[in-house]
Amino acid sequence: MKNFAELIKTLDTSNKTSVKVDALTNYFLKASDEDKVWTIAILSHRRPPRPVNTTLLRLWANELANIPLWLFEESYHIVGDLAETIALVIPTTKEHSDKSLTEFLQEIIALKKKTDFEKKEYLQTNWLNLNYYERFVFTKLITGSFRIGLSQKLMTRALSKAENIDEDTLAYKLMGDWNPNTITFQELILDERNSDYLSKPYPFYLAYPIEGELESLGNPEDWSAEHKWDGIRSQTIIRDNEIYVWSRGEELVTDKYPEFQSFVGNIPDGTVIDGEILPFINNQIGTFNDLQTRIGRKNVSASVLKNTPVIIKAYDLLEWQGNDIRNLPYEERRTLLEGLFTTLIGKEIPLQLSERFNFSIWEDVTEERLKSREMRSEGLMLKRKDSPYLVGRKKGDWWKWKIEPLTIDAVLTYAMRGHGRRSNLFTDYTFALWQENENKERELVTFAKAYSGLTDAEFRMVDDFIKKNTLERFGPVRSVTPQLVFEIGFEGIALSIRHKSGVATRFPRILRWRHDKKIEDANSIEDLKNMIS
Amino acid sequence: MNPPLLQFNDKGIYCQQADVYLDPWRPVKNAIITHGHSDHARWGHQNYITHYSNIPIIKHRLGEINVSGKNWNETFTINGVKFSFHPAGHIIGSAQIRVEYKGEIWVFTGDYKTEDDGISVPYEVVKCHSFITECTFGLPAFKWSPQADVMTEINNWWAENRAEGKTSVLFGYSLGKAQRLLKNLDTSIGPIYTHGAIENMTNIVRPQIDLPPTIRVTTETKKEDLLGSIVIAPPSAHGSTWIRKMTPFVTGTASGWMAFRGARRRRAVDRGFVLSDHCDWTGLLESIKATGAEKVICTHGYSDIFSRYLRELGYDARTAHTQYEGETNDTDES
Numbered sequence: 001m002k003n004f005a006e007l008i009k010t011l012d013t014s015n016k017t018s019v020k021v022d023a024l025t026n027y028f029l030k031a032s033d034e035d036k037v038w039t040i041a042i043l044s045h046r047r048p049p050r051p052v053n054t055t056l057l058r059l060w061a062n063e064l065a066n067i068p069l070w071l072f073e074e075s076y077h078i079v080g081d082l083a084e085t086i087a088l089v090i091p092t093t094k095e096h097s098d099k100s101l102t103e104f105l106q107e108i109i110a111l112k113k114k115t116d117f118e119k120k121e122y123l124q125t126n127w128l129n130l131n132y133y134e135r136f137v138f139t140k141l142i143t144g145s146f147r148i149g150l151s152q153k154l155m156t157r158a159l160s161k162a163e164n165i166d167e168d169t170l171a172y173k174l175m176g177d178w179n180p181n182t183i184t185f186q187e188l189i190l191d192e193r194n195s196d197y198l199s200k201p202y203p204f205y206l207a208y209p210i211e212g213e214l215e216s217l218g219n220p221e222d223w224s225a226e227h228k229w230d231g232i233r234s235q236t237i238i239r240d241n242e243i244y245v246w247s248r249g250e251e252l253v254t255d256k257y258p259e260f261q262s263f264v265g266n267i268p269d270g271t272v273i274d275g276e277i278l279p280f281i282n283n284q285i286g287t288f289n290d291l292q293t294r295i296g297r298k299n300v301s302a303s304v305l306k307n308t309p310v311i312i313k314a315y316d317l318l319e320w321q322g323n324d325i326r327n328l329p330y331e332e333r334r335t336l337l338e339g340l341f342t343t344l345i346g347k348e349i350p351l352q353l354s355e356r357f358n359f360s361i362w363e364d365v366t367e368e369r370l371k372s373r374e375m376r377s378e379g380l381m382l383k384r385k386d387s388p389y390l391v392g393r394k395k396g397d398w399w400k401w402k403i404e405p406l407t408i409d410a411v412l413t414y415a416m417r418g419h420g421r422r423s424n425l426f427t428d429y430t431f432a433l434w435q436e437n438e439n440k441e442r443e444l445v446t447f448a449k450a451y452s453g454l455t456d457a458e459f460r461m462v463d464d465f466i467k468k469n470t471l472e473r474f475g476p477v478r479s480v481t482p483q484l485v486f487e488i489g490f491e492g493i494a495l496s497i498r499h500k501s502g503v504a505t506r507f508p509r510i511l512r513w514r515h516d517k518k519i520e521d522a523n524s525i526e527d528l529k530n531m532i533s
Numbered sequence: 534m535n536p537p538l539l540q541f542n543d544k545g546i547y548c549q550q551a552d553v554y555l556d557p558w559r560p561v562k563n564a565i566i567t568h569g570h571s572d573h574a575r576w577g578h579q580n581y582i583t584h585y586s587n588i589p590i591i592k593h594r595l596g597e598i599n600v601s602g603k604n605w606n607e608t609f610t611i612n613g614v615k616f617s618f619h620p621a622g623h624i625i626g627s628a629q630i631r632v633e634y635k636g637e638i639w640v641f642t643g644d645y646k647t648e649d650d651g652i653s654v655p656y657e658v659v660k661c662h663s664f665i666t667e668c669t670f671g672l673p674a675f676k677w678s679p680q681a682d683v684m685t686e687i688n689n690w691w692a693e694n695r696a697e698g699k700t701s702v703l704f705g706y707s708l709g710k711a712q713r714l715l716k717n718l719d720t721s722i723g724p725i726y727t728h729g730a731i732e733n734m735t736n737i738v739r740p741q742i743d744l745p746p747t748i749r750v751t752t753e754t755k756k757e758d759l760l761g762s763i764v765i766a767p768p769s770a771h772g773s774t775w776i777r778k779m780t781p782f783v784t785g786t787a788s789g790w791m792a793f794r795g796a797r798r799r800r801a802v803d804r805g806f807v808l809s810d811h812c813d814w815t816g817l818l819e820s821i822k823a824t825g826a827e828k829v830i831c832t833h834g835y836s837d838i839f840s841r842y843l844r845e846l847g848y849d850a851r852t853a854h855t856q857y858e859g860e861t862n863d864t865d866e867s
Contacts, residue, residue: 012794012798013797013803013804013805014803015798015801015802015803016803019803065673067673067842068842068845070841071673071838071842072673074672074835074838075672075673075674078672078674078835079674079793079795080793080795081794081795084793084794085674088673088674088675088676088792089673089674091676092676418795419795420794420795420798421795421798421799422795422799423793423794423795423796424793424795424796425799456799
């Protein structure tokens with residue numbers, strides 16, 4: 001555990017990618033095979049299920065800290081991270097622990113089935129046996145994932161350096177549904193294995209936003225274009241009479257979308273399709289808000305299935321007749337994909353082709369992009385016709401060209417402290433728009449929350465404003481004097497009964513601080529509703 | 534009924550009986566000053582009274598002022614009110630102010646810490662009825678490690694960076710933190726360079742404390758001489774063009790806020806060392822208890838939370854709003 005805690009400390013402390021990768025490489029070179037597997041698992045967000053709920057965790061930590069619970073909670077709001085708060089308030093003793101990372105994780109897994117009394121005993125003993133940083137890491141293992149600014153890509157790079165295995169091969173090996181508690185390092189990394197080949201997805205290829213003018217891409221003839229759909233990017237695998245659906249977050253979501261079972265038998269074995277899961281209501285693509293009712297539900301009820309049916313829009317073909325065809329040019333893969341669709345004519349399965357549109361000059365593309373909202377897409381994708389299907393986010397062959405966000409001027413009304421590097425700063429804001437109440441008076445009604453889009457310097461200024469203009473406190477939330485106006489951007493908009501304003505916005509974020517506007521100049525809920533197409 | 538011996542108004546902490554202010558934030562006639570940091574020793578008062586050792590510091594900051602100096606424990610009486618300075622251990626010259634009138638005793642801490650840092654006269658408990666305390670770090674999340682441990686960490690960090698051929702740039706306030714770092718750096722590792730602001734302030738206090746030799750970074754300083762050295766700079770130098778001269782360099786900050794991971798990441802330094810010139814949670818609680826005070830007024834810091842906790846412990850505690858800043862979380866000097 002000592003080495004792992006040291007590693008996390010270095011990863012967490014350094015701002016330099018090279019330092020992080022070196023630290024991780026050195027760690028991999030020294031760690032035991034078991035610890036390596038667990039480290040990979042944790043850094044790729046495969047932590048064991050939480051053995052204790054956070055309410056009990058707080059209570060027991062608080063007992064050791066010997067402070068009132070409200071004081072613990074206040075500290076937590078300021079520190080902004082539960083594990084960090086626990087590690088900070090518990091006193092450090094002279095004890096120490098030599099248990100390995102793997103031993104700790106096995107104990108944490110076993111803990112889930114223990115009684116509350118045993119859990120408390122276990123946690124309190126270990127908290128007191130660890131130093132501050134180890135205590136923080138130990139608690140993190142229990143409460144949640146590590147957000148330490150190390151992407152899966154960088155972890156793969158470090159592992160690649162330590163093990164002398166090509167990065168793309170490793171990325172493939174690390175995908176999918178493996179269990180760190182049962183798999184060995186040999187099996188996960190070193191063996192050439194076929195056992196879980198069946199469900200294994202390919203790493204997704206992701207596009208960067210386009211830079212500069214379209215003309216800079218060169219000859220339009222070398223490019224293909226289609227709409228960029230606003231749902232869940234997915235990979236659908238048909239192998240050996242089984243279907244596996246993966247989301248881009250590397251989550252196996254097959255069970256959430258039972259309607260896709262009908263692909264089996266209609267699509268030949270040895271096929272992998274890159275596509276987008278979309279709500280499809282009354283023969284029309286729905287909003288991302290509609291899809292929300294399907295995300296996060298494992299057991300889908302009949303009524304949800306009926307109210308929010310889904311389809312997959314197919315973009316690309318990665319495997320065909322059991323062969324990995326990612327190295328074929330995009331144009332050839334598309335031809336195979338479109339060929340597959342001709343065999344599906346007349347079959348009632350929820351799979352559609354994401355159609356490409358023809359263009360001979362770049363102006364045609366610009367024009368098509370203007371139709372995005374009407375088409376219910378979030379913009380366009382441009383793909384070079386001769387491009388292979390690459391791994392991860394790479395520049396050059398694929399570009400996304402999203403539509404400009406919708407914008408509205410709103411008033412800051414509530415604020416909360418942020419987390420991570422924004423802990424102890426008020427950076428999570430709630431915004432309101434004007435609405436006339438039954439007495440014909442204009443009042444501010446909350447419509448969205450946003451916590452990104454300002455510079456650090458601006459956040460500090462807003463933080464200062466909030467601290468000086470607090471009206472009321474509700475736990476961690478403060479209401480503030482309505483005075484500041486911000487331009488809020490968002491991707492989509494839909495009517496919603498769950499929201500007080502009656503409207504749900506997608507990806508709301510701050511575009512800029514409107515120093516030039518007074519609150520009277522902010523928009524109204526009605527303005528917002530008028531944007532619904 | 535008489536007004537309280539000390540009261541808070543829009544200019545500062547006021548003693549009506551003596552017609553003087555303690556650390557006022559607006560210009561007044563008579564000001565008694567705890568220490569030289571700019572949020573306590575402000576510009577524009579007609580008369581300043583402070584501990585002797587603060588005079589050169591305050592004059593360096595504010596220019597020619599009308600100031601009289603006092604010794605530790607030296608009582609001076611103004612209209613029947615007895616005042617005296619007692620060590621606060623915060624920085625060089627930092628004092629608590631004891632105020633006594635007709636047997637009633639108040640103490641105002643200014644800023645203070647309980648650990649002996651080797652350069653400030655160590656904090657001294659002063660018995661009183663009412664205690665006006667700062668609580669910059671008044672949360673149970675703040676617990677300092679002994680200075681010796683933190684300095685070992687800093688010296689090891691410097692030695693490692695030097696071994697890798699890199700310069701260590703360490704940020705700390707130019708008054709207080711910088712001298713505390715200088716005093717405790719291991720000079721056998723390599724030379725110590727300073728930013729101009731720090732060199733100036735250090736030269737002001739050199740007559741009062743024994744500090745290792747330092748070299749000012751100037752336009753003439755050669756890049757290769759800097760390599761492997763440690764450079765002490767104010768927080769505001771972070772991200773400036775001045776710092777590029779140190780390339781290749783590694784940055785560190787010594788501050789109580791470095792206890793929080795978020796604060797360190799926000800400041801974007803490579804290493805954070807938890808070293809503060811203020812009391813930690815335990816330091817605050819222990820010193821309040823030791824004063825024997827029943828009434829506690831919390832000024833700057835997490836004062837609402839801290840005073841609520843004190844009330845639960847049985848103190849008559851409340852918060853007063855001041856314009857003191859304590860150790861600020863961001864890069865401005867204090």
